[in-house]
Amino acid sequence: MNESPGVADLLGVLAYAELSAFTRMTEDAALLAPSLADRTTLSELAVAEYAHFRLLRDRLTELKVDPEQAMRPFVEALDAWHTQTRPADWLQALVKAYVGVGIALDFYREAAKRLEPSITKLVDEVLADEGRANFAVERVRAGVAADPVASGRLALWARRLVGEALSQGQRVAAARPELARLLVQSVADDQAEISRLFAALTEEHGKRMAALGL
Template structure:
């Protein structure tokens, strides 16, 4: 994925009126810095991420109960704790912007829950592949959106999407299982292919259903955004990253 910074935010479209040179800055809440349309878009991005992190925490906690050994249980519990910490960071940022976290998350509950319902794992290994592959695609999508937000928001998004050990853990466990029983690879490869379709569908649904969020991608008056060609390249990058993850697991994409 590209680590290039997103386009600079023009003062007259997304930010409040700059303080004149030599004048003392006006005391005001953080939320007043952003224009309303842009604040709504940032609230959407942070809201969908917060709910996704909350669901990821719940899922990892449930997966820990299915783990076959105490070592696996403790590792998953640690990963779940990281997700809960990320959730807290996002809700704190929403509050600093004058936004109510539950209200920011609510528009995305149905889409995120639907993804998890359609991709309910039937066992321990499927749950690990889902956490690494399925969640990975959604996270890549939000990294792409973060290219078009201000530097502070982008830094927070990249922080909460940072790998805290999930990848190495999932890869090690899945590869070990395949070594013990090569037949596992075929079943998990089919599962991974299903996950990519469901995850991209979820990303498209989230983007389309919220005008403010989709506006970050396609741009608006005075905004940057991506053209159709760049949007096409974005989804190519998403599928390329999926293929790379599947290869790391020892599975065919």
């Protein structure tokens, strides 16, 4: 494998994130979706996540990396995040799929920018939205319109999701320094660049919250 150090970690964490998204979205579709139409749409989005997982798995295999071995270091942290942020209802599930997962994927997208073009292209492809944003925004806005009190509850839920995601991200970075290095490569001594990075992540999160009307 001649790729930059940390590539296997990046593809491994993304692969497990996509596999987990497929599993959780399928579960939410079956248990929380209020209608067959909602169940159908969320199930279709889950299938798209699984297709992304297969792309990452196949690329790891091409790089002579065992996909299971590449994913294994991230299982505990990602499973813990999902366990700690299990949605209690349909609207919470949608906010998690859009806001909670979104900020984590922003970090991976930033890390991929520092890799060779074929890896960056692959990461951009697997992080494609596939309609998740429009679906979540439409349903959450409708839910809040029907029950305005839900707005405050969902805003608190979104903050919890982000806080838990950042906490788990720190655990992953501490355990996998090569992956962490991708994110801060060439900017470790550049406070302005680090500030820009976090400002960009915060801005994207703010846009998602605004889109939801929260």
